[in-house]
Amino acid sequence: AVKCMRNKPAYFAERLYKSMKGLGTDDSTLIRVMVSRSEVDMLYIRREFLSMYGKSLHSFIKVSS
Secondary structure (H helix, E strand, O other): OHHHHHOHHHHHHHHHHHHHOOOOOOHHHHHHHHHHHOOOOHHHHHHHHHHHHOOOHHHHHHHHO
């Protein structure tokens, strides 16, 4: 909760990353975050994801699915 309040885009970027990292994808988390944030702050989340993980969110989703 504190992490989310400090930097929402970083919080959601981390949630997305963790949903796709390792074996298998946590589809429900991935879909929930993508849909719920799509009109709110997805652009900022995408920027934060790239900054944090060195890959675009799009390319990471493509490889994970």
